[in-house]
Amino acid sequence: MQKKNDKLDDAQTAAIVATSTILLFSAVYWTIQIQGVREMLALAYG
Numbered sequence: 001m002q003k004k005n006d007k008l009d010d011a012q013t014a015a016i017v018a019t020s021t022i023l024l025f026s027a028v029y030w031t032i033q034i035q036g037v038r039e040m041l042a043l044a045y046g
Helices: 002-045
Strands: none
Touching: none
């Protein structure tokens, strides 16, 4: 029974790491996109 729980914990850990990585990269991507839009608006409207 312990071996099965260890595998489940490994799968859960992998899922948490993957999800965290995706969320982190998404946050960085959208931050960069928002900065780009703000710069373009500043150029357009002075």
